[in-house]
Amino acid sequence: MSPAEFWIVLLGCLSMCHAAPTVAPTFSPQEENLATDYLSQFYGDVGMTNSTLRSLSNNSFSQDLQAMQAFFGLEVTGVLNNETVEVMKAPRCGVSDISRYGHFPGKPKWEKRLITYRITQYTSDLTQSQVDTTIAQAFKLYSDVIPLDFKQIYSGTADIMILFKGGYHGDFYPFDGRGGVLAHANSPGRNQGGDTHFDDDETWTLTQRGVNLLLVAAHEFGHALGLDHSRDRRALMFPTYQYVNTNGYRLPDDDRRGVQALYGSRTPVPKPPKPEPRPDPEPEPEPEDPTEDPNTNPTDEQCSRDLVFDAATSIKGDLYFFKSGYYWRKSTSFAGIRLIKVNTKWSQINYVDAAFEVPYKNVAYLFQGQQYWGIRARAKTVMPGFPKSITSLGLPSSLSKLDAAVHVTSTGKTLFFAKHKYWSYDERSNRMDFGYPRFISQDFPGIGSKVDAAFENYGYLYFSDGPRQSEYYLPYRRVMRVLLNYGWLNCY
CATH class of the missing domain: 2.110.10.10 (Hemopexin-like domain)
Incomplete structure (x- = not known):
């Protein structure tokens, strides 16, 4: 298996979009290269290089452009225009938008019920307790709806290894500094499968300011569980980072359906059957001053x-x-x-x-x-x-x-x-x-x-x-x- 096949790297959501500058009717060479690179990364074939894509026919470029325009709900023309270039310039997630049913090819998933995770390096933007709590909340969004449980461990190798670090951090995808890629994760599998990295050059917060850790972590853990991007703009797995109020946040319907298609729904443990009713005892006179026994076995309660x-x-x-x-x-x-x-x-x-x-x-x-x-x-x-x-x-x-x-x-x-x-x-x-x-x-x-x-x-x-x-x-x-x-x- 080639590195490209093994490492399905999910480059996390990017910082909030700013309005793109007005694009001239005639596109510069830089903008044309942007379009070519954009389509190669997000709509091209796996393993195909940018130089190979630049040599493709105009018809192939047009088909990829139509796919991109359709994904984002733009007018499908197959021709580069101002609106399309503006979307290409907007911050976004780095994983390809071509997938089936919101899952990765082959539908990789975890084959066990308890998934362990370990945070090996923390950000200085938040306390260690805040990070632990927020990461647990992000996993709980999924464990609330699927029959998987997540447990933090503090030593050894976990199923999902998590770290905060800027720049080069030990894999083939170094981070690009503040304002670029926020995080990335691997799809489910052995060894580095599910591992998730956060760019520590970003400013991590629990609010609307900076980059909200709960939303980014929940998005990345969706990838680590096997979810690809969604076309639904309301979904957590939509390609671009969108801040929403995290007060009482629950997994959106589109994401819930996607992860339940992989793992099924979490069903409640059936209530144990009630014992057969006992015959009523003969009535006895109540004591004059009844007292409650504090050590009564509370099994029936x-x-x-x-x-x-x-x-x-x-x-x-x-x-x-x-x-x-x-x-x-x-x-x-x-x-x-x-x-x-x-x-x-x-x-x-x-x-x-x-x-x-x-x-x-x-x-x-x-x-x-x-x-x-x-x-x-x-x-x-x-x-x-x-x-x-x-x-x-x-x-x-x-x-x-x-x-x-x-x-x-x-x-x-x-x-x-x-x-x-x-x-x-x-x-x-x-x-x-x-x-x-x-x-x-x-x-x-x-x-x-x-x-x-x-x-x-x-x-x-x-x-x-x-x-x-x-x-x-x-x-x-x-x-x-x-x-x-x-x-x-x-x-x-």
């Missing part, structure tokens, strides 16, 4: 729409949901949901009121009443020196317990919730921020006035108030979706 979490957190990529002295563990390393009693895992802890993880410290913290324990995230064992009083964190001694806690990776702050207020704790300086507590409803509009459980997942914060849960995007300070707690436990 797992798929209840009224499920209320006591606490929730992530620990090394797995999600832990605490309820009545037990916890459900949702892991990427095994199928299904496991229910475990808290004190069989951590003998000193009977129930959990609040929990959070600080990933860069490799530590999670579990709270019970006015005490808390540090847990080694990797080994899941209690650290020496615990339990400690919550007052050691700067919380008031009058506080009998926390309702929830969550560490926000992008800010380095941990938020503690109790009743209608919350505190902000700086993990790096190990002290409470000035000016707290503050009212929850004032600083987190839309989530309600109290929080029963909170955790972070793929850059979003999830706040539970009773059985209702708000998916919250902190940079925009707004609720993206309203969910129910039980949806995390493979209940549909």
